[in-house]
Structures are given as structure tokens and as C-alpha cells.
Amino acid sequence: MAVTFSDLHTEAGLKSLESFLSGKTYISGDKITKDDVKVYAAVLNKPSADLYPTASKWYDSVASKLASSFPGKAAGVSVSAQPSPTEVAPAEAAAADEDDDLDLFGDETEEEKKAAEERDQAKASTKKKESGKSSVLMDVKPWDDETDMKKLEEAVRSVELPGLLWGASKLVPVGYGIKKMTIMLTIVDDLVSVDDLIEERLTVEPINEYVQSCDIVAFNKI
Template sequence: MAVAFYDLNSDAGLKNLDDYLLTRSYITGYQASKDDVTVYAALSKVPSSKYVNASRWFNHIDALLRISGVSAEGSGVTVEGCASIPEAAIATPPTADSRAAAADDDDDDVDLFGEETEEEKKAAEERAAAIKASAKKKESGKSSVLLDVKPWDDETDMKKLEESVRGVQMEGLLWGASKLVPVGYGIKKMQIMLTIVDDLVSVDDLIEEHLTAEPVNEYVQSCDIVAFNKI
């Protein structure tokens, strides 16, 4: 059965992840897989050090992605967001009993408040349409990419280089962690992670039309794809 996590950028979601990783090195199986990349990409930042297991796991996956990428398929994982998660929630999908109980609660609500007004029906239809659109968007494939970004020379301001790269913003693009790597003769290159929605962003177009074009090319000489993994 595929593992599911909820609202990973909340304290409750991070605690669940931390508890889950207490006895595990990876999200599923005994090697890093695309399941780890999926959860990694869902986190907006490095987990706080108080979440020892989650922080340890995140840094390990981050290092793997920087060095060699992750290619194992994994067993399947789902990451969902929600407004709040009970402290007792665990990283597994809802049971059939809980879904049935929720359905019973919904029926009770209808009985209590009677027939819906036209405004309520319209609001319900709008919510349903929004949920459907959100679900459709979630079905879009995502990829995790590691880029090598090379400056012109050793006098290039690497801080401004990073700012100019991160300044490229578009729908379906999310910048991640970065670091400077010595190349030689005092020159450093920047390695940076990014997550893209495949239907919205092409990495080749991103490099050609934005990262090596004006005004970014004032600092960036070239960009190369180091690792590319489907999420």
C-alpha cells in the first residue's frame, strides 16, 4: 500500500514525518527512490533541527540529488495538503471506516439544516469545481532537476548570480536549495535544485530563454543539467 503524508509544511505534518522516519532511512524500501524525491520536493524548506529524523533524511536526500540523482522507482507515495492535522494522525491513508463515518456526518448535516438555498448550491458547485481543478493540477507530472550554473570568471559576483537566477519566476517552477562548488583557478560554480511541473515548464526552454539570456547572462555563462528525476 502506498504511503501518504499530509500537510508536510505544518508542525503536525513534520512531526508525523519525523516519527515515520524514526526507524527508517528512506520513505519506502532500503534505498533512495522517487518516493523520497516526492516528499523532498513537497517540503518548502529544510526541516527544523528539532525534527531530528526528518532533518537527517532531508539532508541525505539533498546530498544524493546534488551528487548523482535518484533513479529507483519506490513503492508509491502521496503527499496531500490540509488546513490542520490532528496530532494523532499517522502517515497512512484514511480507513474505510473513517470515510464511512465522515459520510454519515455529512448526511447528518443535511438533515439538520434542511434543503440548500440557491446561494448555498452555487457556493457548493464552485467549491466542487475548485477541488476538481486542484485535483487535475495535482495529476500533472513533476520533475526534480539539479542544475550546474557557471559564471563567466572568478570576478563574477556569485551572490548576484544566484539572485538573478532565482529572479526567474514562472508558473510551475519552484527553486530549491543551492550551494557553491569550487571548479578551479578560484572559480566556483553554483548547483541549484528546482522542481517543475512538466506540462508548464521545459527545462531546455528555461535555460535557453531565461537563464542564459538577458539580463541573467550578465552573470551566467552556461547552465547544464546534472540530474533529472520524475517525481
């Protein structure tokens, strides 16, 4: 519950405080927390027992504890806009040793925890898992030394598929005046099969006019 100090000066704020405290068993205990003190200091006057019975009971419980720990100080823990350091400091000291107590606005109820878990599960089920990517190094070989390697590269790069991105390329001599083209490509694994790319696109018409074969040199997951 998001309740600010200014909210607690209004009926709406007191209603929120009453709703939050409703059903809480610790309000009648003999221990208070720092958050109890802070909220107590932000409530200008004791909540009406008729309108806000739980908040009124909580207010009396905190006031009683403060009065027993620091006689005469509890009545001074009040604010008009913001609590002054001299007013709140003694009250906060009463709760300094209670760090292990239930946090008034910090701890969640079992119902709130369950609701939060259900929301997280719903988000996880609707969130699409991002597909992995791979980096591929491929050798593209021409038919002979008379193959126009510039047109070969243009033909290879003309293949466009969702999840396929062509990268840098270079020509590498293989002997007898013949050069092969080594080219990098990045693929989305769920969208592109390198084997299908070679068999169904790069080594069939019209690209096979320039490309004799393709070999995968390196295949790495990104």
C-alpha cells in the first residue's frame, strides 16, 4: 500500500491506513517498528474509533509504547507538514532495537505474495523467448578462373531472408588463377537453416551460374 505522510492528513489516507491495518494481529502487541513511529508521527490526530476502529486501536498501541519508553514524549510526536527532528528522534529511538519486527508497510501478506507470484507467472508465460543467433563463415567457390567474382558476390548477396544478414567478404586465391570468396553472415537460428540456404538458394538457378559450391568454414553461437 502506497500511503504518503500527506495522505494521512486526509480521510482518504486514513481509510487506506484502516484498510491496511485491518486483520493485522501485531497492532495490539507490545513492540513497535520504525515505520510504526513514522506513520504515527504523520497522523495529526487519533483516528475516530467509530470510523477507523483498527487504526484507532493501532494509534493507541503505538502511543502507549512510546509513553512507556519515553514518558511525556509521545504526545509530541505529531506533524503539521513534516515532523521535526526533535519531535521524532525520541520516538524513533524507541523503535531502534525492533528491526526484526514486522515492517508496517514493507512485508506482504500471503495473499499479496500469491497475487505477485501469479502476476510474474503470467508475464513469463506471455513473454516470447528471444531466438538465438549464430555467426557463420562460408567459402563460396566459382566454376573456374573466368567466373566474374564481382557478379558472384552480387548474386550471393541478392539472397534475402528474414533473420539473415550478410557481412564482410574477401577473395582468397586457391591456385591456378582461381579465387574463392570467403563471406561472413549472421543468422537467427529459428528462422534460417544454413544447409537450406546453400541447397535451395545459393547452388540453384540463377545463382549457380556463378557459384559451383559452398562450404561452411566456421559456425559459432552468438
